[in-house]
Amino acid sequence: MNAGRTNTLVRRLREYQQIARDPVMMTGLLASSAFVFFFVVWPLLRVAWDGFFDYQTGAFSLEYFGRYFDPYFARHSWTTLRDTMIMGLATAAGGTLLGFIIAFTFVRCNFPFKRVSHALSLVPTISPPFAIAIAVILLFGRSGLVTHKWLGIDFTYGMNDIYGLDGLVFVQIITFFPVAYLIIRAMLERLDPAMEEAAQSLGASKLHILRTVTLPLLLPGFAGAFLLLFVESLADLGNPLLLTGQRNVLSTEIYLAVNGEYNQQKAAALSLVLLVPTLTVFLVQRYWVNKRSYVSVTGKPTGGQLSIKEWYIRWPFTIITSLTLLLVIALYLSIAVGSFTKLWGIDFSFTLDNYLIAFHRGIEAILDTTFLSAVATPIAGVLGMVIAFLVVRKRFSGKEALDFVSNLGAAVPGTILGIGFIIAFIDAPWPAVMLVFLAFLLYLLNAVEASRKQKLIVSSIGIVAGLALAWTFAAWGAWYLAMIGLILALALALIAWMGAQPSHRRTLLWLMMIPVVGLILFIVGPYPTQWVAEWGRSLGGNWAKIVTSMSEWIDVFTQVPLPAHGFLLLAIGGYAMSRLKAGRWRLAFTMMLLGAATMLIFTGKPLALVGSSYIIIAAYSVRSLPASLRAGVASLQQIDPAIEEASTSLGADAQVTFRRVTLPLIAPAFLAGLIFAFARHMTSLSAIIFLTTPKWKILTVLILSEVEQGGLNIATAYSMIVILIVLAAIGLFYFFMGRAYKTDQVDITMGGG
Amino acid sequence: MAYLSLQNLVKKFQARGGSGEVLAVDNVSLDIEQGEFVTLLGPSGCGKTTTLRLIAGFEFPTSGHIILDGKDVAPLPPDKRQMSMVFQSYAIFPHLSVFENIAYGLKIKKMSKEDIRRRVAQVLELTELTGLENRAPNQLSGGQQQRVALARALVMEPKVLLLDEPLSNLDAKLREQMRVELRRIQSQLGITSVYVTHDQVEAMALSDKIVVMNEGRIEQVGRPWEVYRHPANEFVANFIGRANFVDGEVVRVEGDRLVVRALGGVMDIPQPDAPRRPGEPVRLVVRPEAIRLDAGAEGFPAIVRRSTYLGELIEYDLEVGGQLLIATESDVVRAEVYPEGKAISISFHKNAVYCLPK
Amino acid sequence: MLRRRIFWIALGLLLFGILAAACAPPGGAKKEASGELNLLCTPQVEWCEGMKAEFEKKYPNITVNFVRMSSGESLTRLRNEKDNPQFDIWWGGPVDGQIAAKQEGLLEQYKTPAQDKIINKKLMLDPDGYWVGVYVGSLGFATNKDWSEANGGWVPKSWDDLLDPKLKGQLMVAHPSSSGTSYTALCTLLQIKGEEDGWKFLKEYAGQVNQFTKSGSAPARFVGAGEAAVGIVFSHDIVKQIEDGMPLILSFPEEGTGYEIGGMGIIKGAKNLENAKLWYDWALQPETQELGPKYGAYQAPTVEGAKASKPELLKVKLIDYDFEWCGQHKKEFVDRFTNEIAGAENLKK
Secondary structure, eight states: OHHHHHHHHHHHHHHHHHHHTSHHHHHHHHHHHHHHIIIIIHHHHHHHHHTTBOTTTOOBOOHHHHTTTSHHHHHHHHHHHHHHHHHHHHHHHHHHHHHHHHHHHHHHSOOSSHHHHHHHHHHHHHSOTTHHHHHHHHHHSTTOIIIIIISOOOOOTTSOOSSSHHHHHHHHHHHHHHHHHHHHHHHHHHSOHHHHHHHHHTTOOHHHHIIIIIHHHHHHHHHHHHHHHHHHHHHOOHHHHHHOTTOOOHHHHHHHHHHTSOOHHHHHHHHHHHHHHHHHHHHHIIIIIGGGOOSOOSSOOOSOOOOOOOHHHHHHHHHHHHHHHHHHHHHHHHHHHHHTEEETTTEEEEOSHHHHHHHHHHHHHHHHHHHHHHHHHHHHHHHHHHHHHHHHHOOOTTHHHHHHHHHHHHHSOHHHHHHHHHHHHSSOOHHHHHHHHHHHHHHHHHHHOOOHHHHHHHHHHHHHHHHHHHHHTGGGOHHHHHHHHHHHHHHHHHHHHHHBOGGGHHHHHHHHHHHHHHHHHHHHTHHHHHHHHHHHHHHOHHHHHHHHHHHHHHHHHHOOOHHHHHHHHHHHHHHHHTTBOTTHHHHHHHHHHHHHHHHHHTSSOTTOOTTSHHHHHHHHHHHHHHHHHHHHHHHHHTSOHHHHHHHHHTTOOHHHHIIIIIHHHHHHHHHHHHHHHHHHHHTOOTTTTTTOOSSSOOHHHHHHHHHHTTOHHHHHHHHHHHHHHHHHHHHHHHHHHOOOOOOSSOOOSSSOO | OOSEEEEEEEEEEEOTTSSSEEEEEEEEEEEEOTTOEEEEEOSTTSSHHHHHHHHHTSSOOSEEEEEETTEEOTTSOGGGSOEEEEOTTOOOOTTSOHHHHHHHHHHHTTOOHHHHHHHHHHHHHHTTOTTOTTOOGGGSOHHHHHHHHHHHHHTTOOSEEEEESTTTTSOHHHHHHHHHHHHHHHHHHTOEEEEEESOHHHHHHHOSEEEEEETTEEEEEEOHHHHHHSOSSHHHHHHSSOOEEEEEEEEEEETTEEEEEETTEEEEEEOOSSOOOTTOEEEEEEOGGGEESOOOTTSEEEEEEEEEEOSSEEEEEEEETTEEEEEEEETTSOSOOOOTTOEEEEEEOTTOEEEOOO | OHHHHHHHHHHHHHHHHHHHHHSOOTTSSOOTTOEEEEEEEOSOHHHHHHHHHHHHHHSTTEEEEEEEOOHHHHHHHHHHTTTSOOOSEEEEEEHHHHHHHHHTTOEEOOOOGGGGGBSOHHHHBOTTSSOEEEEEEEEEEEEEHHHHHHTTTOOOOSSGGGGOGGGTTTEEEEOTTTOHHHHHHHHHHHHHHOHHHHHHHHHHHHTTEEEEESSTTHHHHHHHHTSOSEEEEEHHHHHHHHHHTOOEEEEOOTTOBOEEEEEEEEETTOTTHHHHHHHHHHHTSHHHHTTGGGGTOOOEEOBTTOOOSOGGGGSSOBOOOOHHHHHHTHHHHHHHIIIIITTOGGGOO
């Protein structure tokens, strides 16, 4: 028994050693795992943890779970839960059905204007999550255009109006059906027509085929879409905030618990309750639905779709589809028109005031949101590719876990992630920082190749020295510590230069310059930005806002917190180690490296990110990472692994193979993924809503706040601005890439809202 | 010392589903001389591809050594071993032209543009691909793609050329053609080659040496005629060509021949390398073509149970001495095709019956 | 050769670094009145913007960053961030928010001569100097003009009028957890009717509500847009909407109405403490307090010498509102409201 266990342990270590033979891979693995750990695992764990502890006294308490059983609170709690489930199920059912109808119509019924219609059905995915809710209020609200002005309905109490669960479900169906549409359409296109032709030759009518062959084969697609829509509905925050009326659903409860009742424990506890169905669905989907797929998802759609000519099928489908598309057009049109209207419902006169106010009030939010979305986009894209490569091409323990956790970022409702971020990063998350530090340490020591005693001595000296430096100079401030760090980094570069294996001297030097440059930027950065900010302030008005925003942007790049520099140093140092001459050089390098890195990492409050731009960037990246990851996985799986082996056997090492062979082949999917990531970021709400700060304002939160204050018109102007920015980005992409808005390889179905 | 030497190679894999291990390569030792064309032959799952990948460096041996030109190759990753591989699926880079595909490895070696052009032109000529330099891979036929894969590997002038069932995706006629081409090119260049296939005809046609493998072990190593005429065991005998197995007993030894009682009669066969003594039981391999169908009075009486006309050959199922033997005869031997039920008399070619080792 | 070059580059960088260290690190030597101020602002966003612009005019080297958040949200943020406060000063919003903040140790004490000019020190100034009042406003009812005409010109004239069956599902008010306005209304009712009857009344009146909004002033706009008939909002917000063109009628309950005092307090641990103090003093100047109407804010001032823009709003019957009591019981009352009333079954019938 023992032999078996040590064997597996040894095997696992061997696997890691194999990857470690390739230092770039190892660094990639460490970096991506660290990111995912910090920004997905740790916050979620904290949320789970905090649900059990009273936030004021710190005592263990099951109070909010107990509320489901306490008769005083039970009714409210269960009602909320019940309403949440009803909303989820109804949206899932309706959305899946609608998605199926539309997919079927497009693929099989010869619907005209194919590309336009396809694009139209995807519009809800690129607009802010509650745009539809706003539009619906404009058109169908109490004083809505359709309901009040045209139909002349006067809503008195008791009449079924748009507020309430039914209205909410209606809005959610329109918002989320594109997801179902995409999934089912992909399945339809990959169905082997031979099966249906065989049925035809056996005498079955088209309707019969539809019922007995097509639909059963599509069942996994339906199941997948249903589950996905269920989760998206539960996670939706924007629409319920506007439309539930007096009913409550879990997502709004959680939101109110944080923002209204300032009760973290309740929010965390409720988040756990919400997490149960969403995680279950995620697991079911991953391990059951995807395995039962009868259709090969790899490869291109098979040609030759059966086309339906029977009127009794065609007409109902086409009519429903057309109505839906018209509705979508109408809704977005009303937003557009509303943005130019003075007071919708009362005064329909044309005005540009809404935009003027929007720009004046929200110029910072517009700039900041676009900037942060843009910065997070390549981060999510690259991370997704790295993890995809590791997951598809490498074998190591914990691969499944890495894949699973990376996808979690979009699977859990955004509010939960947001809460997790606040709880986890308001102060330094010491346990998490220690763990990651330890992992890097182990990697370093493994690469050193010295006796255990030597390793122990060297690392102890380094760490202790680093900590001593950190504590001694803590009072002086980050700027001085960065100076010390710079000196140490330069010394490190020197050691690397002198101790490098001759052929690698050059590369090593360039590599060690990276942390040096980073630290120099940190030190030098504030001077020009301060000057720019002051100049900006003197301009006054909107220009002041624009210029000061830009100075803050520069700060985002130069003022990366020191702990990040520290981890970067560790990562680069780990790689550099493999290129050093073995023996004393490596030991000296390790000691210096640990000293510098420890000092940088443990100064101040590492990773206490709340209030900074970095937490917003992290939140964005975590939310769009899964889509990028899945695109990477799909495109990698389509590459014959023999191609990469061929490159290797021709003398290319892993990096060259990746650069010359893999990368060009996955580039299209990667780039398409970038655009979706950007769109996702711009329209993200639920994860970000708790993270805005005076310095970094987010557009979607601003829109919500406008609606809440009753300023629907300005909200529509903001919404239009968001939509236009996203469209512009897509347009730019199209212009440079010359490709259509390709959706077949990018999974945009997760992580919305 | 052989040029490429595999010493006690063992490879274990974790079984799917996590329970236990799969022994893919079981203590394989093999010596390959420089310039030799060696084929690893065996049924699917016998470990031949794994062995090839171990040599290439895509798999890490559980134990054992691989020595190339005197040096242990194990610490080297595949890109440093100076071996190139031709894959079953060709694995041509779809985003590069034919020229760029072939030049790929040379570019990595940082060769000058002139040298690259020269070398590529040479190998294009060798593989008869001249004129197709600028084509994209998806514009090539299967045979052309295969030759590009081959050219790309050859242009590297590797120490060892590894080929993993490169012809299995081609149709029969093309396969035959390519076989001839391959052999011609290899002997012209003299590159040490290790070839993997499950097609024994291919193995026989191409190889200097055949390594018959089964369930991770080497069953026999030998030249094609050795493996065919003197199979080491039943597996090899059955795998290469077809075999009838006959049990008998040694009657007496006559110089370099054995007199054996079998099939209800007596026959005289060559002595195997390990001499047998009278009274010993022997197991004989009788190839179908070793049976002569017009023996006359001293032959073994046989009854034709079934006859199948195959054009070039006629195949007979014969009942001889209570046992069913398969016999083949060239069509041109006689006009008559023996019908079912006919009683004939058969005998065996003098040197064509082989006694299996103990 | 390369080695030499590297050496010189390294030396150069080192020298540069030392030079830079010799000068002050950025932000070390602050010029007079410069830098940033992070403002947590609760009143309507136009007034926030106006105040920001005016302050920056007076102190051109300071950039004001503000976030507009309703009272309950603000308190939550401060709570969450107490180890690492992102804001420097909290301006506006009903003062029971600031009182609660003081209780939880979230505010900074600050005594300044400007506080001497406060009109009613008993009500508008914390004796310990943690918070101060910056404006006063009274609660009122906003009725949609068209709806009123359709109902014979009826407007609610008392709290009990809110229970009129005509108003079923037509009432709009904010949720007391996020909105100071709504909490003021809640606490007013509890004080007028006494606790027990008060909760009973609240339950019934909640049954009249269409939807609980998040922001206190939102009901006025929704009512103006016709989504509901009557809203409970501060009178100055209603007046602003009327000036903007919303078809609203303002009325007051005859039993007496509650009022709010807008509070201000410096956040404990503020990163820009000096600038916060500047704002604090500036906000208490009569000229600043008269800026309100320029930005659509019609609250009454709290400082001597400042003229009220709409003095009639305060000439109605005001109850004796106990701010301390309301501030102390905020969590308890809000919790009770959320669990017993909002979301309960009796709302939609």
